[in-house]
Amino acid sequence: MSLETSRKIFIVGDYDLAATLNSGQAFRWVEEGDGWSAVVDNRWVFVKQIGKGIEARVAEPVSDWRWLEEYLQVGVDIKAVTDSFPDDEPMREAVRACRGLRLLLQDPWECLASFILSSNKQITQIRQMVALICERFGEPVVSGESRGQGCPRSAFAFPSAARLAETSEEALRECRLGYRAPYLLKSARMVAEGEVELDRMREMGCGEAREELLKLPGVGRKIADCALLFAGGHQEAFPIDVWILKALKELYFARKRKVTPKRLQEFSMTYFGPHGGYAQQYLFHYMRKQAGRA
């Protein structure tokens, strides 16, 4: 019998929680005072940075914290990862600006569904859409007994594919999804029916898993690569969005007049090494930080 606790400390260096939780890879984290809260693996959790690492609290005591350890990827040797990046000026700058930034390992469906909503939307708006579908269709995860003690009045899990599959396009449009509503609904149905097995994504090779994801409506190369990278553990996946496109053009192809998308895709897959997706996240956050200062 293992002891149940509602508090846990992860000893870890080089971990910047704020950068990690606010770098556009997950959309449920809300800043609360000196930390952040969200629902992970159907549990409400609050995390904050402390001297030696990360302190976590949950609403309902647990005996096993591996779910959070895996999600936060505290066991990853981040120095080994950043050392694998190409030794050029842009990457050195990005690493300097984003020290402690980590990739999370998220739930496949929540991650994929969130990124289906992400197309042509700002991160703040993606957060709003995700929050709405959780409030309206997600299971409540905070029981009556645990309310009050630093926990929220209510918190909701991200709705399963099966749950969303039984909603309607109209109900989803009322969550402000716009033209993304039918994409999410159809993808939810296909996942719920097992047409695409998201849970096998981590066992499959990156390319094979990508082909599966591309079968889903509303999922193109970029969104597929986000799911592969943020939930599939495939760190060679390299999502190219408008920010990364700008970064690649300005930092690596400034001399070229015209660069085709295909050329950029090839470059991104070969140049940045075995943890290319990680490098991509550093470039992404680096570009956004710079823009925020201007």
Add this chain to the structure above:
DNA sequence: GTCCAGGACCTAG
């Protein structure tokens, strides 16, 4: 009022 957002999809060249 204008521009654009962690794009996908459809059509025409």
Add this chain to the structure above:
DNA sequence: CTAGGTCATGGA
């Protein structure tokens, strides 16, 4: 394979 238009909504 590339270029351009469209999609729904709302920050900036």
